[in-house]
Amino acid sequence: MLINCFPIQFFANVQFVLGNTMTVIAAVLLGPWYAFVTAMMASTGLMLVWDSPHVYLFFGLEALFLGYARRRDIYALYADAAYWLLIGAPMVYLYAVLLMDIPPSHLGFIISKQGINGLIYTSLASLLILAIPKLWFLKDKVKDRHRRQLSAQLTYFFTLMVTLTLLFSALIFNFYSLERQQVMLKQNMTEAVVHISTAAQNHIENHKAVIQNTANQLNLMADTPEQWQAILSSLHQSYPSFISMLIADPAANIVNASPLSRLLSIQKQQQSINIKDREYFIESFYNHRFFVSSAFLGRGFGNDAIIAMSAPFYLDEQHTKIAGIIEGSLDLSHFSYIDQVNKYSTDESVVMVDEQNQIIYASEKLAFKPLSQFNFVINKGVYRANLDLINIHNTTSIVPEYIYTHHELNNGWTVYILKEFSPLLKLAEEQMFSSFILLLISLVCTFYISTKLSTLLTVPLEAVANQFSQPDTGKASTIDENSPKEVFSLYQRLVTSKQQLVAHQLELEQTVANRTAELEKANIKLTELVDRDPLTGLYNRRYAERKFGELLDFCLRSEQAITVVLLDLDLFKRVNDNYGHLAGDECLRNVSQLMQTYFKRDIDIVARYGGEEFLLILPLSNALHIEQHLNGFREALSQLNITSPEDKQSFKVTVSIGAITANADYNVQLDKWIKVADDNLYQAKQQGRNRTIINIISD
Numbered sequence: 001m002l003i004n005c006f007p008i009q010f011f012a013n014v015q016f017v018l019g020n021t022m023t024v025i026a027a028v029l030l031g032p033w034y035a036f037v038t039a040m041m042a043s044t045g046l047m048l049v050w051d052s053p054h055v056y057l058f059f060g061l062e063a064l065f066l067g068y069a070r071r072r073d074i075y076a077l078y079a080d081a082a083y084w085l086l087i088g089a090p091m092v093y094l095y096a097v098l099l100m101d102i103p104p105s106h107l108g109f110i111i112s113k114q115g116i117n118g119l120i121y122t123s124l125a126s127l128l129i130l131a132i133p134k135l136w137f138l139k140d141k142v143k144d145r146h147r148r149q150l151s152a153q154l155t156y157f158f159t160l161m162v163t164l165t166l167l168f169s170a171l172i173f174n175f176y177s178l179e180r181q182q183v184m185l186k187q188n189m190t191e192a193v194v195h196i197s198t199a200a201q202n203h204i205e206n207h208k209a210v211i212q213n214t215a216n217q218l219n220l221m222a223d224t225p226e227q228w229q230a231i232l233s234s235l236h237q238s239y240p241s242f243i244s245m246l247i248a249d250p251a252a253n254i255v256n257a258s259p260l261s262r263l264l265s266i267q268k269q270q271q272s273i274n275i276k277d278r279e280y281f282i283e284s285f286y287n288h289r290f291f292v293s294s295a296f297l298g299r300g301f302g303n304d305a306i307i308a309m310s311a312p313f314y315l316d317e318q319h320t321k322i323a324g325i326i327e328g329s330l331d332l333s334h335f336s337y338i339d340q341v342n343k344y345s346t347d348e349s350v351v352m353v354d355e356q357n358q359i360i361y362a363s364e365k366l367a368f369k370p371l372s373q374f375n376f377v378i379n380k381g382v383y384r385a386n387l388d389l390i391n392i393h394n395t396t397s398i399v400p401e402y403i404y405t406h407h408e409l410n411n412g413w414t415v416y417i418l419k420e421f422s423p424l425l426k427l428a429e430e431q432m433f434s435s436f437i438l439l440l441i442s443l444v445c446t447f448y449i450s451t452k453l454s455t456l457l458t459v460p461l462e463a464v465a466n467q468f469s470q471p472d473t474g475k476a477s478t479i480d481e482n483s484p485k486e487v488f489s490l491y492q493r494l495v496t497s498k499q500q501l502v503a504h505q506l507e508l509e510q511t512v513a514n515r516t517a518e519l520e521k522a523n524i525k526l527t528e529l530v531d532r533d534p535l536t537g538l539y540n541r542r543y544a545e546r547k548f549g550e551l552l553d554f555c556l557r558s559e560q561a562i563t564v565v566l567l568d569l570d571l572f573k574r575v576n577d578n579y580g581h582l583a584g585d586e587c588l589r590n591v592s593q594l595m596q597t598y599f600k601r602d603i604d605i606v607a608r609y610g611g612e613e614f615l616l617i618l619p620l621s622n623a624l625h626i627e628q629h630l631n632g633f634r635e636a637l638s639q640l641n642i643t644s645p646e647d648k649q650s651f652k653v654t655v656s657i658g659a660i661t662a663n664a665d666y667n668v669q670l671d672k673w674i675k676v677a678d679d680n681l682y683q684a685k686q687q688g689r690n691r692t693i694i695n696i697i698s699d
């Protein structure tokens with residue numbers, strides 16, 4: 001707001017308002033309501049200058065319009081141009097016509113001035129936003145909804161540049177050219193007023209001298225009224241600017257006059273004309289001095305606007321005996337000849353007033369009555385110029401009617417030269433209009449050039465993008481060799497990168513495949529390890545329990561029997577005690593190997609149940625042969641020579657076996673089966689070990 005209190009003024013109220021630039025920045029970066037608040041503050045500064053609260057409406061609306069347009073991703077300059085075209089201009093028009101009483105001829109200027117102002121501060125704000133990246137941190141408040149095309153961005157940037165450059169240069173050029181014209185105008189008018197004043201003054205002085213000289217002549221050489229008449233008549237012929245001349249005797253009776261015919265016709269009717277009450281008679285006759293009256297309407301000899309010049313003349317050389325007075329009535333309308341010499345400009349008028357501000361002469365077109373008062377008001381309205389502006393017809397109007405200059409004569413009279421204001425405004429308007437046209441043409445060119453420019457860049461880029469978005473067909477490059485160097489270099493670098501990437505990818509795929517295979521192997525191994533007993537390599541108890549369910553299901557479907565066997569090495573403690581733990585371990589391994597050769601069907605599960613105890617789950621068991629098979633194993637084991645790894649001593653072990661053979665539907669829980677097998681094992685141990693006890697449960 002503070003900034004806005006000091007608007008930079010161009011000719012005739014063209015104001016460049018920095019506050020409005022801030023408003024546009026707020027609209028673009030922060031949105032409509034921030035912009036509205038900024039506009040309110042900025043308008044307060046403007047209002048002090050314009051003295052009109054309506055600026056709140058204009059600029060508040062403009063701020064909201066720009067803010068909402070920004071939310072729709074419309075560039076500020078385009079939005080502002082649209083605002084002034086659709087809302088601003090009609091609003092200023094109505095405001096000017098309804099509230100400011102501005103004549104229609106001035107509206108073009110006022111409206112285009114506002115539009116130009118709008119475009120300038122919007123362009124300036126947009127460029128500031130582009131140029132000061134620090135402002136972008138505010139940008140989060142209003143996000144771009146869509147990505148903009150490069151051509152649109154380029155066009156906008158160029159448009160901003162062109163608008164700002166052109167408008168600024170046009171305004172500055174117009175400003176200086178108008179300033180210069182004003183200086184010249186002022187100079188011309190000053191010269192003219194001095195010229196006219198000098199001419200008028202000379203005219204009066206000449207005629208004053210004529211009266212004075214004639215009075216002297218009458219003193220010296222004329223004694224009779226006849227002689228007076230002759231002098232008067234010849235004098236009048238030489239100085240026709242006197243509308244009439246007369247000589248009055250000491251009794252104030254007119255004795256001579258020119259034109260004589262008038263005197264004679266008056267005398268016929270009235271006998272004589274007495275002028276003792278006339279100021280010029282009193283001043284010259286009684287006060288013995290040369291006298292020039294104020295302007296007045298004549299009487300007696302006519303009623304023209306005149307000034308009377310009078311001087312006394314005497315009968316004797318000592319000037320003791322007064323013979324009468326001589327008077328000449330200077331016709332004020334004769335000043336028009338002075339005006340006529342000033343006819344170099346048709347829109348110029350002259351007004352000459354006396355010391356009482358009565359119009360002595362006014363150019364015809366002003367239509368002033370002679371001797372009426374010259375009233376005028378100095379215009380301090382909305383138009384600012386380096387010239388003095390006045391209104392004389394419509395004194396309340398804010399629109400100035402005339403540019404004026406004046407000069408005071410020695411006798412207290414003043415000459416005014418008035419020049420119509422509207423041609424000057426018209427000139428400013430024409431200059432502004434031509435700036436507009438120039439702007440329009442430049443914008444069309446800008447659109448064309450920026451589209452071409454962006455095509456130069458976007459087409460090769462698009463081609464590069466296409467090249468890389470399609471699957472590699474192994475075909476040669478389709479990029480135009482004439483594309484810009486940077487784009488072609490980008491393309492080449494991308495091709496190299498892509499090749500490197502593909503090679504790297506293949507290498508990576510191979511590595512991944514190898515690693516996956518290794519991992520799979522390790523995984524299998526791990527799974528095995530999890531399920532295997534590390535000492536014997538047999539499945540462990542957990543695996544057997546887990547697998548039991550699957551085997552049970554399988555046998556249930558085929559209604560087959562399952563045998564669950566528990567085997568416990570006999571007196572194993574002694575093995576450890578006699579041959580050592582390593583021998584015990586070796587024994588366990590040998591028993592396991594033998595078990596695996598005896599129970600080798602894929603479907604059989606041979607597991608170490610714990611310590612020197614083993615578990616067999618044998619599905620699809622033949623109840624008739626199972627006991628025999630178990631005993632076969634038991635006997636084979638009892639024959640097996642086991643060698644202690646330490647001292648190489650050989651020894652043998654036996655095994656006790658408890659088992660159960662039953663149909664799969666016997667029980668779903670392995671514990672139940674094991675319980676029976678364990679009981680049988682217990683029995684086998686009880687009965688002296690190295691034997692098999694089996695329960696065959698049939699339906």
Ligand SMILES: Nc1nc2c(ncn2[C@@H]2O[C@H](COP(=O)(O)OP(=O)(O)OP(=O)(O)O)[C@@H](O)[C@H]2O)c(=O)[nH]1
Nearest residue numbers: 568569570571572573574576581582584585611612
């Ligand atoms: N070397 C070795 N010994 C084990 C292992 N697991 C268990 N043992 C031993 O096996 C022996 C089992 O002894 P007991 O439970 O008393 O049974 P036993 O000596 O076999 O007697 P019965 O079962 O009654 O015939 C204990 O001494 C355990 O230390 C093993 O992995 N390695």
